[in-house]
Amino acid sequence: MWSPLAWAVAAGSLALAGWAAWRALRDRPVILRQLLVGAGVEALLLVHVVVALVLSATGSPPADAPTFWGYLVTTLFVLPVAAAWAFAERTRWSSVVLLVAAVTVAFLQLRLVQVWSGS
Numbered sequence: 001m002w003s004p005l006a007w008a009v010a011a012g013s014l015a016l017a018g019w020a021a022w023r024a025l026r027d028r029p030v031i032l033r034q035l036l037v038g039a040g041v042e043a044l045l046l047v048h049v050v051v052a053l054v055l056s057a058t059g060s061p062p063a064d065a066p067t068f069w070g071y072l073v074t075t076l077f078v079l080p081v082a083a084a085w086a087f088a089e090r091t092r093w094s095s096v097v098l099l100v101a102a103v104t105v106a107f108l109q110l111r112l113v114q115v116w117s118g119s
Contacts, residue, residue, distance in 0.1 A: 003113050005048050010109040012041040017102035024095035030086040038079045045076055063118030075108045
């Protein structure tokens with residue numbers, strides 16, 4: 001089952017969210033290392049897409065396929081958009097944007113686990 005991968009993405013996202021919250025509280029903008037961690041989470045998301053495609057193609061589709069794929073595709077775009085925004089906005093609000101995006105990715109990953117199993 002691919003759910004350990006979803007939990008890994010969620011954990012990475014929450015770690016990134018914690019780091020972004022810490023920087024926001026200190027009134028600091030996003031730094032390149034945070035964006036690199038976000039890229040690592042995004043790489044895990046791409047692996048997640050491949051695993052989901054393989055499982056769907058081999059006869060183990062999600063319980064609610066349209067909702068699952070909608071969440072998964074949306075999740076792929078959240079961090080890159082937030083990273084672009086954070087890179088352009090060089091104030092503490094860039095950390096807040098990254099925080100919100102990382103929490104959103106974690107939430108969507110946990111929701112994907114539910115949708116896959118049909119609960």
